[in-house]
Amino acid sequence: MPSPHETETAATPAPGAAPAASSPAPVRSREDIDPRGRSRDRSWPPTPEPLPFPVIDNHCHLDFADGEQSLGVDDHVARAEAAGVDAQITIGSDLEAVRWTAALLASDTCPATLRGGVAVHPNEAALHARGSDHDGKALIGLDAAIAEVSELLTGPGMVVVGESGLDWFRTSREDEQARAAQIESFRAHIALAKELDLPLQIHDRDAHQDVLEILEADGAPERTVFHCFSGDAEFARACVDRGWYLSFAGTVTFKNAAGLRGALAEVGLGRVMVETDAPFLTPVPYRGRPNSSYLIPLTMATIAEVTQTGLEEACRAVRATTEQVYRWPEATSA
Numbered sequence: 001m002p003s004p005h006e007t008e009t010a011a012t013p014a015p016g017a018a019p020a021a022s023s024p025a026p027v028r029s030r031e032d033i034d035p036r037g038r039s040r041d042r043s044w045p046p047t048p049e050p051l052p053f054p055v056i057d058n059h060c061h062l063d064f065a066d067g068e069q070s071l072g073v074d075d076h077v078a079r080a081e082a083a084g085v086d087a088q089i090t091i092g093s094d095l096e097a098v099r100w101t102a103a104l105l106a107s108d109t110c111p112a113t114l115r116g117g118v119a120v121h122p123n124e125a126a127l128h129a130r131g132s133d134h135d136g137k138a139l140i141g142l143d144a145a146i147a148e149v150s151e152l153l154t155g156p157g158m159v160v161v162g163e164s165g166l167d168w169f170r171t172s173r174e175d176e177q178a179r180a181a182q183i184e185s186f187r188a189h190i191a192l193a194k195e196l197d198l199p200l201q202i203h204d205r206d207a208h209q210d211v212l213e214i215l216e217a218d219g220a221p222e223r224t225v226f227h228c229f230s231g232d233a234e235f236a237r238a239c240v241d242r243g244w245y246l247s248f249a250g251t252v253t254f255k256n257a258a259g260l261r262g263a264l265a266e267v268g269l270g271r272v273m274v275e276t277d278a279p280f281l282t283p284v285p286y287r288g289r290p291n292s293s294y295l296i297p298l299t300m301a302t303i304a305e306v307t308q309t310g311l312e313e314a315c316r317a318v319r320a321t322t323e324q325v326y327r328w329p330e331a332t333s334a
């Protein structure tokens with residue numbers, strides 16, 4: 001996800017949300033971090049033809065509200081179910097989202113088909129090291145933030161450490177303090193994943209080689225996942241050869257993403273998973289509109305096409321890999 005800055009916490013559910021008791025409301029709005037603001041088309045795309053075999057969205061951000069119609073957690077889950085996406089993993093990426101995610105997973109109203117993960121996002125790591133967010137509001141230090149994350153990861157429903165890694169797009173590699181903070185945070189999360197025996201979801205933006213070198217130097221967790229994989233065929237091969245996993249988001253459907261499709265074609269389905277990164281990265285033909293797990297069939301269609309596999313076979317393979325990586329819902333083989 002793009003790096004959100006701290007925003008005010010809504011004390012009450014958003015207007016129009018389903019009853020709070022059954023549907024926890026998101027805490028922040030995508031407009032807070034999306035420069036396109038409200039000028040974009042904020043209508044929800046229609047539900048695609050349901051998948052012939054259900055898959056899991058292994059990376060979304062349910063803490064974000066988006067769209068002209070406010071959807072709660074239960075709404076996203078119900079829409080996903082109708083599209084053949086019967087389980088989801090929601091990721092909390094800044095401290096506010098981390099706390100929201102932990103509280104959701106621990107609540108009585110948390111849907112049974114939902115699990116989660118938390119981490120200090122690399123861009124957030126730079127801000128914690130600096131001690132203030134983009135608006136100048138004070139933030140706790142990086143060590144304290146990681147300590148809180150590590151504590152919450154032992155709570156109910158947590159199945160992954162993520163997303164952590166390196167982002168040389170939003171945080172300049174030339175900013176020495178920011179770079180050092182990202183690297184320190186990444187290494188701490190690698191250690192945490194190993195200590196807790198959890199998979200690690202990696203955020204790698206314009207940082208392929210540095211990410212690979214740090215993973216090699218420290219020893220990658222047994223289950224290492226490149227969330228929203230963005231490398232080329234050569235990098236995909238390098239990851240798969242090391243036993244790592246690649247999760248493809250809606251970006252693989254983008255017209256200008258021939259390189260990404262080349263990466264997928266290179267490695268085939270063996271270590272591939274699917275995700276939305278919702279509400280971001282909406283697949284074609286709905287780019288720019290709100291995203292939710294129910295739109296995964298569009299991304300799965302591209303994955304099947306690129307790997308020259310039937311859609312059902314592709315879904316079965318992706319699901320089996322996802323269940324093995326997260327040891328959930330069942331480590332059944334397809």
Ligand SMILES: [Zn+2]
Binds near residue numbers: 059061163
């Ligand atoms: Zn994300």
